[in-house]
Amino acid sequence: MKESNFIYLYNGTWEDLLKLIFWLLKEKRKPLQIMEEIKYENNLLSSPFKPVIDPKILTFKKNISKEVLKISYYVFLSSEKEKELIIYYFLLNSLKYQKEVIYMRNLKCVNKALAVSKRVSREAHKWKGFLRFKEMQNQFFYAEFNADNNILGILANHFTKRLPKENWVIKDEGRDILCIYDQTRLYFLEGKDIQLDLNLNTKEKNTEELWKSFFKTIAIKERENRKCQQNFMPKKYWQNILEMEGEK
Amino acid sequence: MTLKEKLEILADSAKYDASCSSSGSARKNKNGIGNGSISGICHSFSSDGRCISLLKILMTNCCIFDCKYCINRRSNQVSRAIFTPEEIASITINFYKRNYIEGLFLSSGILKSPDYTMEKMIETIALLRNKYHFNGYIHAKAIPGASEYLIQKLGLLVDRLSANIELPTENGLTLLAPDKNASKVTDIMNFVKKKKSKIFTPAGQSTQMIIGATNETDLEILSKSSNLYQNYQLKRVFYSAYIAVNKDKNLPSMKMPPLKRENRLYQADWLLRYYNFKVEDLLEKENPNFNVLLDPKADWALRHLEEFPKEINKASYYDLVKVPGIGPTSAKKIISSRRFFTIHFNDLKKMGISLKRAKYFILCDGKYFANIACFQQGFITKNLILEETETKKERTTQLSLFYEGK
Numbered sequence: 001m002k003e004s005n006f007i008y009l010y011n012g013t014w015e016d017l018l019k020l021i022f023w024l025l026k027e028k029r030k031p032l033q034i035m036e037e038i039k040y041e042n043n044l045l046s047s048p049f050k051p052v053i054d055p056k057i058l059t060f061k062k063n064i065s066k067e068v069l070k071i072s073y074y075v076f077l078s079s080e081k082e083k084e085l086i087i088y089y090f091l092l093n094s095l096k097y098q099k100e101v102i103y104m105r106n107l108k109c110v111n112k113a114l115a116v117s118k119r120v121s122r123e124a125h126k127w128k129g130f131l132r133f134k135e136m137q138n139q140f141f142y143a144e145f146n147a148d149n150n151i152l153g154i155l156a157n158h159f160t161k162r163l164p165k166e167n168w169v170i171k172d173e174g175r176d177i178l179c180i181y182d183q184t185r186l187y188f189l190e191g192k193d194i195q196l197d198l199n200l201n202t203k204e205k206n207t208e209e210l211w212k213s214f215f216k217t218i219a220i221k222e223r224e225n226r227k228c229q230q231n232f233m234p235k236k237y238w239q240n241i242l243e244m245e246g247e248k
Numbered sequence: 249m250t251l252k253e254k255l256e257i258l259a260d261s262a263k264y265d266a267s268c269s270s271s272g273s274a275r276k277n278k279n280g281i282g283n284g285s286i287s288g289i290c291h292s293f294s295s296d297g298r299c300i301s302l303l304k305i306l307m308t309n310c311c312i313f314d315c316k317y318c319i320n321r322r323s324n325q326v327s328r329a330i331f332t333p334e335e336i337a338s339i340t341i342n343f344y345k346r347n348y349i350e351g352l353f354l355s356s357g358i359l360k361s362p363d364y365t366m367e368k369m370i371e372t373i374a375l376l377r378n379k380y381h382f383n384g385y386i387h388a389k390a391i392p393g394a395s396e397y398l399i400q401k402l403g404l405l406v407d408r409l410s411a412n413i414e415l416p417t418e419n420g421l422t423l424l425a426p427d428k429n430a431s432k433v434t435d436i437m438n439f440v441k442k443k444k445s446k447i448f449t450p451a452g453q454s455t456q457m458i459i460g461a462t463n464e465t466d467l468e469i470l471s472k473s474s475n476l477y478q479n480y481q482l483k484r485v486f487y488s489a490y491i492a493v494n495k496d497k498n499l500p501s502m503k504m505p506p507l508k509r510e511n512r513l514y515q516a517d518w519l520l521r522y523y524n525f526k527v528e529d530l531l532e533k534e535n536p537n538f539n540v541l542l543d544p545k546a547d548w549a550l551r552h553l554e555e556f557p558k559e560i561n562k563a564s565y566y567d568l569v570k571v572p573g574i575g576p577t578s579a580k581k582i583i584s585s586r587r588f589f590t591i592h593f594n595d596l597k598k599m600g601i602s603l604k605r606a607k608y609f610i611l612c613d614g615k616y617f618a619n620i621a622c623f624q625q626g627f628i629t630k631n632l633i634l635e636e637t638e639t640k641k642e643r644t645t646q647l648s649l650f651y652e653g654k
Contacts, residue, residue, distance in 0.1 A: 038565060082525025093284060103584045111598045129291040129301075135347045141345060159347075162283055210339065211348050213252055217259040219294035222491050222505055232290065242348075243292060
């Protein structure tokens with residue numbers, strides 16, 4: 001089969017994708033498609049291809065600026081279709097324009113990469129504010145959220161700095177993945193791999209009531225503006241925001 | 249009284265303070281709980297659309313002053329409460345651990361004396377910082393008339409200090425807040441300005457003015473702000489539309505707070521701080537109040553059409569930000585990109601720059617968005633007003649209120 005029909009496969013991790021893209025750049029191949037191997041379905045028109053790559057290829061990173069790598073990583077975390085190709089073309093251009101590639105907004109792939117990465121960081125920022133922990137009986141804090149993009153790692157990093165002396169668990173409900181922090185390190189797991197005892201601490205309801213009453217009291221009724229409230233805190237977040245539970 | 253009842257009384261009396269921002273401090277977590285986030289984080293939005301970032305409370309609503317506009321004035325018959333330092337610290341920590349808040353905004357009515365009140369506030373905040381090792385954001389109100397050594401002590405503990413000027417002119421203050429003295433507020437500002445450093449109020453100082461309680465014009469209010477920014481290097485002046493909570497012969501009776509006016513003042517305030525505008529560009533003695541129909545920049549641009557249209561590929565930074573619809577972020581994007589290629593209208597769209605308002609005032613590579621004959625005051629005014637009424641989402645009000653530039 002012709003090389004142009006290849007679908008390049010990687011194992012779904014960022015490192016594996018970077019290895020693959022660096023290899024493609026080195027071999028000067030222009031992929032038609034790059035895909036996670038578990039998502040690939042056999043068909044007659046294309047042939048899957050997973051090259052064996054020396055891990056040393058990752059040293060190629062030094063040719064790429066930190067900012068460009070960060071943008072690429074955020075694109076990787078997105079749920080954008082063909083995000084792998086966006087990253088490939090973004091990195092390809094970054095070889096030509098170096099770190100100034102981020103100003104080349106007239107190039108479709110650059111523009112796309114910047115827009116998608118911005119979307120991911122915006123969503124992560126929103127959740128840094130909206131995430132709500134509950135204290136459980138077994139001395140840990142538990143929070144659930146639902147997001148379009150895979151921001152669990154960004155959130156985990158944020159709370160590691162913020163709450164280093166607590167035990168906590170954050171769960172991405174939609175993806176069914178969890179992050180567990182035990183005051184020392186982070187563990188990432190799939191939902192099926194762990195059974196958590198989610199009984200609330202006896203005092204938890206009191207604290208929740210205290211917060212809900214603060215939330216109600218702090219609003220100025222002469223300035224009521226539900227539309228504006230909803231612009232900043234859209235309904236899709238409400239199911240995971242304690243004080244908005246039961247609101248319509 | 250239960251803790252919940254206390255919290256209701258002391259949050260209710262604190263809610264009229266407009267400031268709730270948590271930006272400007274990158275305080276690190278030193279072996280404890282919490283840290284600062286330089287751009288600030290909103291944790292929720294109340295039903296009035298305002299951002300909730302901090303646990304905004306008074307230490308007490310008891311007050312020896314009798315300011316006419318204030319709900320907590322001595323002569324009002326309202327429920328009074330006092331929080332102990334331990335109560336405030338434990339609510340703050342409990343809320344913070346659950347990620348309800350970024351930190352604490354502590355203000356207070358005046359108990360016994362300004363010094364006594366400040367000492368109690370310092371005790372509370374010191375407890376949070378030293379016993380609980382709390383490194384999250386703390387904004388405290390300095391009490392006018394308190395001794396300098398207390399302000400010094402407080403400033404070393406908090407991220408931001410503020411003292412409210414409340415009314416733009418001395419006359420207004422004498423009329424409505426006879427116990428307050430403007431010079432005591434500016435004394436604090438002066439002190440904070442001199443002491444500000446990485447460890448003393450790293451997020452700087454701010455203040456607040458009540459809009460519409462007295463009869464000052466927008467020109468007087470904005471001149472006061474400009475003066476405050478210049479003399480005391482304030483980070484922010486907040487504007488709070490007057491809400492009639494008390495009846496008094498010296499107070500206006502109004503049903504609705506003047507929100508549109510508040511919005512215009514915020515817009516103008518940003519033009520002073522980030523767009524290099526001067527008060528006299530925006531308002532003049534003959535015309536001392538803002539146009540209700542148009543935002544201050546559009547209004548200015550329409551009065552100065554001779555400066556437009558501006559060529560996107562050549563205009564300087566300060567010329568670009570004069571274009572209605574183009575702010576500092578867009579201007580920086582334009583300048584960094586045009587070194588590499590000539591910008592056309594569709595490039596601006598790709599950059600995520602809204603052309604809705606900007607298109608009337610710019611040329612891209614010599615081209616106007618429509619027939620250049622459209623470039624005249626009547627046509628543009630009509631379209632801009634239409635635009636403003638259509639997108640009446642009031643997003644801008646709230647954005648300018650709660651997202652703070654660095």
